[in-house]
Each structure stands twice: as structure tokens, then as C-alpha cells.
Amino acid sequence: MDTEDKRPDTVDDGTQAEVNALRNLLxxxxxxDAAHEAGVIDDDAYIEQKAKKMAYTVALxxxxxxxxxxxxxxxxxxxxQASxxxxxxxxxxxxxxxxxxxGGDQ
Structure with a gap:
């Protein structure tokens, strides 16, 4: 087998690999928002996840x-921005x- 042969499942384009990785992460x-409102994640985790979601969306x-x-x-x-x-x-x-x-009781 020749080591120069390209496998069909190998991504040759680094940009496409980055896009695929970003889609996967997204x-x-x-x-x-829903996780934070439900109390599943705290404020710090919310800011981090919200920032990642916005950044990956803009990058895509x-x-x-x-x-x-x-x-x-x-x-x-x-x-x-998320903070x-x-x-x-x-x-x-x-x-x-x-x-x-x-005063609100007037």
C-alpha cells in the first residue's frame, strides 16, 4: 500500500475541518439560556457557554x-459581551x- 494514497474519509481541507469542529462544538x-433559567448551570458557566455559542456562530x-x-x-x-x-x-x-x-407604596 502506498503511503501517498489518500483515504476517502480524511479531510484534506483544514477550513472544512475547522467548520466541522465548530458545528460539533456548537x-x-x-x-x-434554558440551562441557566432551570438552575442547571451557575452564572459563570452560563457566561462561558453563552460566549462560546455566540463566538462559534459568528465564526461559522x-x-x-x-x-x-x-x-x-x-x-x-x-x-x-455575554458578561x-x-x-x-x-x-x-x-x-x-x-x-x-x-417608594412604591404611595
Whole structure:
């Protein structure tokens, strides 16, 4: 057997291998929002899983557009974004603060 023969199940294209790996990782993450709401994961795990899901999704979209994303840099950016409060959380905190300072029993 010639060592130069290529097996049909071997991926020759590194980009396709990266896309396949990202799709696999994305499918393993599931729904971080649902897991967090159910109390299955804590806040730190939620931020990490949410960041990974966003980063992998953006990276896959970039690959589809013919770009080669830096997944590690994307993950760092998405961690920052995932750790920020949502608009609903901000609004709830503002309402709670107003009710505390102005009084809600009037």
C-alpha cells in the first residue's frame, strides 16, 4: 500500500475541518439560556457557554462568507459581551432602584 494514497474519509481541507469542529462544538452546547433559567448551570458557566455559542456562530457565518475568523479573539469578545447585563436586567434594576428610592407604596 502506498503511503501517498489518500483515504476517502480524511479531510484534506483544514477550513472544512475547522467548520466541522465548530458545528460539533456548537451542537454540544445546547441552550445556555434554558440551562441557566432551570438552575442547571451557575452564572459563570452560563457566561462561558453563552460566549462560546455566540463566538462559534459568528465564526461559522464568517467561514460561510469566505473569511477566516480568529476564533480565540472572537471568544474573548463574546465573553465580554455575554458578561454584560441584558437590557431587561438593566431595566429591572432601574425600576427596582426607583421603587426603592421614590417608594412604591404611595
Amino acid at each position: 451542537s454540544q452546547l445546547g441552550d445556555p 457565518a464568517a467561514y460561510e462568507n469566505g473569511e477566516t475568523p480568529d476564533v480565540t479573539a472572537l471568544l474573548g469578545q463574546m465573553r465580554e 454584560q447585563p441584558t437590557q431587561t436586567e438593566t431595566n429591572t434594576a432601574n425600576i427596582d432602584y426607583l421603587l426603592m428610592t421614590v
